Amino acid sequence: MSSSPQTGSEPVTAPSTTSLTLAIIVSCELMLMLDGTITNVALPMIGDGLGFTPAGLSWVTNAFLLAFGGLLLLGGRAGDILGRRRVFLVGIGLFTAASLLAGLAQTPWQLVVARAAQGAGAALAGPSTLALLTTSFTGEHRTKALGVYSSVTASAMTLGLILGGVITTLASWRWVLLINVPIGVLVLLLAPRHVAESPRHGGRFDLAGALTSAIGVVAVVYALVRTADHGWADPTTLVTLVAGAALLAGFVLVERRAAQPIMPLRLLAERTRAVGFAIMLLVPMVTMSFQFLVIQFLQLVLDLSPLQAGLAFLPMAAGLLVTSRTANGLLGRFGTKPTAAAGLLLLTAAAAWSATISTATTYLGGILGPMLLIGLALGLVIVPINVAIMSTVDPQDAGAASGVLQTTMMTGAALGIAVLSAIYAATVGSTSAVLVGDDAVALGMRHGFVASTVIAALALAVTLAGYAVRERQSSHTK
Incomplete structure (x- = not known):
């Protein structure tokens, strides 16, 4: 049953915590995380069906990621003030309705707008998922629950591609969006009975912080995508980029002065969390852009069907399954730095291998290996970093911390896709997302993967420099 309004640390009358x-x-x-990747495998069909350009096609993914990442901090704060289960249900309702509209879209702008609305709904629900989990479980049960959550979060990137391929082949690209509708309705029916409402914390919304962060990120990503068609000398591109950077700088100033900031800067004061947030910004820049580009290479150059392209990512899922199951044990034995560094070394190797792509590249000879390495890397990075961040957060900051964590991931994914798709689109120089020569596709992707190699190496350097001492899992568990 639903709880009555609560504030502070008062007990909450709620359903008992169970495996359900x-x-x-x-x-x-x-479901929310799948939506960041499930449309990727359908991109060629979406581009052909609705008439997207190569650069414009990136907005099918980025509209969702930017709305999701840009509003996550507000969603986290809303959950703290209004009640996390309440905001969770509102977010799922919006996400479900927007999924229906996206699946019925007839023009590029209709799909992009609906995808943005999906992202807004996910931004309300997303922070509450991790916050509700953190407050519903304690001690060893919390650590195990966080491990399950981390594994699911990481596997969603690959599962989205596989599921998207199956759905696109058996039905159409529209059903990769419409499938959310029955799932969302089921969650709306079950959650009030089986998920406890959290205590509410008094306060007000930091709208200035929410607007400066969201608009700033959107402006920067838009400017990066625009460079593909207009170049860096374009006045609109430069003005938008400078404006976005200024808004992000303003966001920091707003948060320093706000009585109740949407992103408490104290979350970044602790070294472990600050380094963790930086890593979770950089890693999705590599992994999400890899998926965004390779899924097109498989279909446009290697002529695989959507189903075959989706199933081609199974090695990534297999690698992730192996390391996500062993990451907690490795974390407890070796600590955060060695575990995460090993994963990032594999990620850098995968990106460098991908940079050798050409028209002569075969799946077995040049795609399978990087996929397997990325899968192995994700489990070694995401599990320890999630535990390191969330296990050091006070309960009253759980919503804000989960919002910052997921914001960095979504923002990193959007930035990575924007940068690499801009490099790719500028190279192919086509007005059609699907009518591109094989040589141009391979050259554009090769240039993009060189950039992703640099990003992966930077993440490894941050880890090696940031975690100066061995940090064991037990030191993070309250």
Whole structure:
């Protein structure tokens, strides 16, 4: 049953915590995270069906990621003030309705707008999933629940591509969006009975912080995507980029002065969390852009069907399954730095291998290896970093911390896709997302993967420099 309004640390009358509670929370997070990648495998068909350009096609993914990442901090704060389950349900309702509209879209702008609305709904629900999990479980149970959550979050990137391929082949690209509707309705029916409402914390919304951060990120990404068609000398591009950077700088100033900031800067004061947030910004820049580009290479150059292209990512899922199951043990034995560094070394190697792509590249000879390495890398990075960040946060900051964590991931994914798709689109120089020569596709992707190699190496350097001492899992568990 629903709880009555609560504030501070008062007890909350709520359903008992069970395995079903964990299943609902994790399943919802899986649905939200899947939507960041499930459309990727359908991109060639979406581009052909609605008439997207190569640069414009990136907005099918980025509209969702930017709205998701840009509003996550507001969603986290809303959950703290209004009640996390309440905001969670509102977010799922919006996400479900927007999924219906996206699946019925007839023009590029209709799809992009609906995808942005999906992102807004996910931004309300997303922070509450991790916050509800953190407050619903304690001690060893919390650590295990966080491990399950982290594994699901990481696997969603690959599962989205596989599921998208199956759905696109058996039905159409529209069903990769429409499938969210029955799942969302089921969550709306079950959550009030099996997910406890959290205590509410008094306060007000930091709208200035929410607007400066969201608009700033959107402006920067838009400017990066625009360079593909207009170049860096374009006045609109430069003005938008400078304006975005100024807004992000203003966001920091606003948060320093705000009585109740949307992103408490104290979350970045602790070294472990600050380094973790930086890593979770850089890693999705590599992994999401890899998926965005390779899924097109498989279909445009290697002529695989959407189903075949989706299934081609199974090695990534297999690698992730192996390391996500062993990451907690490795973290407890070796600490955060060695575990995460090993994963980032694999990620850098995968990106460098991908930079050798050409028209002569075969799946077995040049795609399978990087996929497997990325899968292995993700489990070694995401599990320890999630635990390192969330296990050091006070309960009253759980919503804000989960919002910052997911914001960095979504923003990193959007930035990575924007940068690499801009490099790719500028190289192919086509007005059609699907009518591109094989040589141009391979050359554009090769240039993009060189950039992703640099980003992966930077993430490794941050880890090696940031975690100066061995940090064991037990030191993070309260």
